[in-house]
Amino acid sequence: MNTTVVAPAHAEPRDFLCREEAHPHSGTLLGFWLYLMSDCFIFAALFACNAVLGTNVAGGPSARDVFDLPGLAVNTALLLFSSVTFGFAMLEMARRHKRAMLGWLAVSGMLAAAFVGLEIHEFATMIAEGAGPGRSAFLSSFFTLVGTHGLHVTVGIIWLIVLMVQMGKHGLTEANRRRLMCLSMFWHFLDLVWVGVFSYVYLVGVLR
Amino acid sequence: MSHPSASAHETGTAHQDDHDATHADHGSLRGYLTGFVLAAILTIIPFWLVLGHVIASPQATIVIVLGLAALQIVVHMIFFLHLDTRSENGWNMLAFIFTVVLVVIVLGASVWVMYNENANMMPMSPQYMQHKQGA
Numbered sequence: 001m002n003t004t005v006v007a008p009a010h011a012e013p014r015d016f017l018c019r020e021e022a023h024p025h026s027g028t029l030l031g032f033w034l035y036l037m038s039d040c041f042i043f044a045a046l047f048a049c050n051a052v053l054g055t056n057v058a059g060g061p062s063a064r065d066v067f068d069l070p071g072l073a074v075n076t077a078l079l080l081f082s083s084v085t086f087g088f089a090m091l092e093m094a095r096r097h098k099r100a101m102l103g104w105l106a107v108s109g110m111l112a113a114a115f116v117g118l119e120i121h122e123f124a125t126m127i128a129e130g131a132g133p134g135r136s137a138f139l140s141s142f143f144t145l146v147g148t149h150g151l152h153v154t155v156g157i158i159w160l161i162v163l164m165v166q167m168g169k170h171g172l173t174e175a176n177r178r179r180l181m182c183l184s185m186f187w188h189f190l191d192l193v194w195v196g197v198f199s200y201v202y203l204v205g206v207l208r
Numbered sequence: 209m210s211h212p213s214a215s216a217h218e219t220g221t222a223h224q225d226d227h228d229a230t231h232a233d234h235g236s237l238r239g240y241l242t243g244f245v246l247a248a249i250l251t252i253i254p255f256w257l258v259l260g261h262v263i264a265s266p267q268a269t270i271v272i273v274l275g276l277a278a279l280q281i282v283v284h285m286i287f288f289l290h291l292d293t294r295s296e297n298g299w300n301m302l303a304f305i306f307t308v309v310l311v312v313i314v315l316g317a318s319v320w321v322m323y324n325e326n327a328n329m330m331p332m333s334p335q336y337m338q339h340k341q342g343a
Contacts, residue, residue: 030296037307044311048318073255080247083288087240188288192281198251199277203258207266207273 032182036189039152043193046145050201055208058136063205066131066139068122075118076198079153082111083191090184098172102164108187109160112153119150142201149197152190159183235290243287250280 054063089104123143126132133143163183167176254273256262263269285291285304293301 030299033296033300034303037303040307040311041314044314048315051315051319052322069255069259076251076255080244080251083284084240084244087235087243087288088237090235091237091240185289188284191288192284195251195277195280195284199254199273199280203254203273204270206258207270 028178029181029185032185036185039189042148043145043196046141046148047196047200050141050145053137053141054201054205056137058138060136060139061129061131063138063142063202063208066126066129067202067206068125069202069206071118071122072198072202075115076194078111078115078118079191079194082108082115083188085111086184086187090180093172093177093180096172098167101172102167105160105164109157109164112157112160112187116150116153116157119146123147145201146197149190149193152186152193156183156186156190159186235287239287239290243283246283246287247280250276250283 085104086108089101089108092098092101092104123146126139131139133140160183163176163179166179170176254276257269257272263272291300291304295301
């Protein structure tokens, strides 16, 4: 071990590694967060389309004609409740109460399924009234944005069912807990995007 | 987390830290309920403003609805997604700030550019429109 640099014997060893730096168990949660941030850009692009095309109705129905605001209030409440019940499931997971956790997850999943069901009903009603995605630029942007969100929620429900089966078979293992923490972020993130959808697309949509 | 050569005392501290980190990741019952109440209030107000036609000016209502939405997004971030400056050594917050900057540029610039595009379009006469539709 020959070194060309001669240091005085009493000198402190140079330490370029920060010993205080905390090392997380795994980078999965940070990586999943970065995925969610990139998902933000998809939604930002779709929101920008809606902002630009929202009033281009091409002589067809406008936001005021097609939106059912009381129905929207029900949908918004379903998603907010499902976000909170998912939070309760995460608290039960931290306490290692598997049955209670699975119960809250089932409640969250059913609330989200009701949300998707109402949204499909809304889409079907609009298409039956001749206000389908092909009618105008406004309706194209509306169906794409709200449909993309609905698709995310649907995928979230499938992921939830898969994880509930995994939890039932293998229990609250380290890997299963990490997976559920990712799904929890996904779930709350979709509720956050919905805040933008109901506020901007629907409520501002009927005003402008 | 637990170093092989760590003494019993250090292991105890590490365990304590681990517990606190877990606690911070999952939030608390109080946190979720606070978030729920705030989110519910921030949802009910815009619905009430729009459905009840509370404010005569649509422009003023739009500004208030968007302001409340921004506030509700912050509430969701803090109480549901548990975003703070400490989680993952601040990388979560840094990625979030970066995203917010880009999203604001994408949304703001799109609306700004397209508004000016529309305003500067050559006015089309009804006859021209008729011709276009007939063609």
